[in-house]
Amino acid sequence: MLEALKEIWIYRQLLYDLTARELKIRYRRSFLGFLWSLITPLYQIVIMTIVVKYIWQHSEPNYSIKFLCALVPWAFFQTSVTGACAIILKYRQMVKRIWMPSQMLPLAVVGSNLVHFLLSMLILFGVFLVVPVVFHVSFLFLIVLTGILLLMVSGLAMLFAALHTAYQDTEYIITNLVQVFYFLTPVMYPASWVKNPAWRYWYLFNPMAAVCEGFRGVLMRHEVPLPGLVMPGQVVLPEHLLVAAVFALVCFAAGLWYFALQRWQFPEIV
Template identity: 30%
Template sequence: MNTLKELYEYREMIVSLIHRELRGKYKASVLGFLWTFLNPLFQLSIYTVVFSIILRAGIEDFYLYLFVGLVPWNFFSASVAGGAGCVVSQENLIKKIYFPRMVLPIACVTSAFINMLLTSIITFVFIIFSGRGVNVQALLWFPIIALIQYIFTLGICKLSSALTVFFRDLEYFLGIIMMAWMYLTPIMYKIDMVPEDLRYLFNLNPMTSIISAYQDILYYKRVPNFQTLITASVIGIAFLLLGSVVFNKLQKKFVEEL
């Protein structure tokens, strides 16, 4: 409760950091904030060519199936990659003034989350123009699964940002982990394409249940499986608590390590 109260007192700093992150990301580029939409579109184009024409995934409206999973994955990936160095990159600020260090991963994840919500606009445009339409009842679950993913991602970001202060190589190692993690998540293939004797391993992946929920809502136009939501919620809350505990314990030594 003390941590939450302190974070509330520094809410203006969090908003300022989010604003700076959003504005500074593409500050020197010509197209600026348009890259928020262009990056996933370029990814979509490349993966669609590879898996629709060359490798032939055999999924109907593959571009739509891919985009539904790719947008939330990009949010998760960007948060973990950026969050790993969010404390280290603010070394001068941390040494000069006091503020709750937890505002750094919160600002990092929230700015990436806003980017995801903006990019989701393109997803809805694709859905409408594809002629598949939407299920309004299912769509009501979108904010819920987005919140669950935010909670889970924030927990992972707190863990990675705190541990990177003590193990700097972790920031680079995470790049390898995220690449493998992406291919172990049913974004470019359906989970039922995985051999049945190995499927349980893929279901242990926390992002499997989250991505599956997005696919249920936006691609299959159905209410997410209740068990999937429960699994995603429990995992999300567990990682948020674990990340908070580890971050609070390690932040006492941030200054001397930096």
């Protein structure tokens, strides 16, 4: 397992190449390709805004922006975790014939989605120039949240990639589980819609809930979930963040461990 960790550093050039490769496929070598990939989140937001504002007639101020703040980290999570499942099989021509540190394949999926995530954050900040959101020093805390998210996503990507290579219904199960968590996580609604304060407190121990609402809290309300910085009425608290951070570490260690345990048999079973 430690060897697999060391290889990530030794073969970083390979990780870079594979990531670039995944991005090229995704954007089809053009900037227009990047714009095309924004269509899905765009229509999600437009439809939900229409539903919330005009059908439910809910008076949530700045609903679209609040959705967008949480959708950006969620999309990174979702595309990485589901996209990593089949990656070993996609590279079977290589995996079967040459020894490679194959943990780089799911990590390259994460890497390409990370680039997409960072570009999306730029777009988000662009939107902030025209809507009533104030840039604030607390935005620096997004780096910590992104770190937690990256660690969690990398671990899960390695775990599910190894599982899917051995058991080919993994992708199907994961896709559905992620969909379930989409509704259990404050992405298309803010956590304040969980009206009961006690329920909301426990609800935010879902690590992705802490991350997504954490993004929204920093961007919309300048809330930083660190001891000593908690504001009255703050949604995400330091204990939620701590649980998310520990969960992310466990995910990474478990993913790396399981992948290292399984990968020697990939050339025989792909």
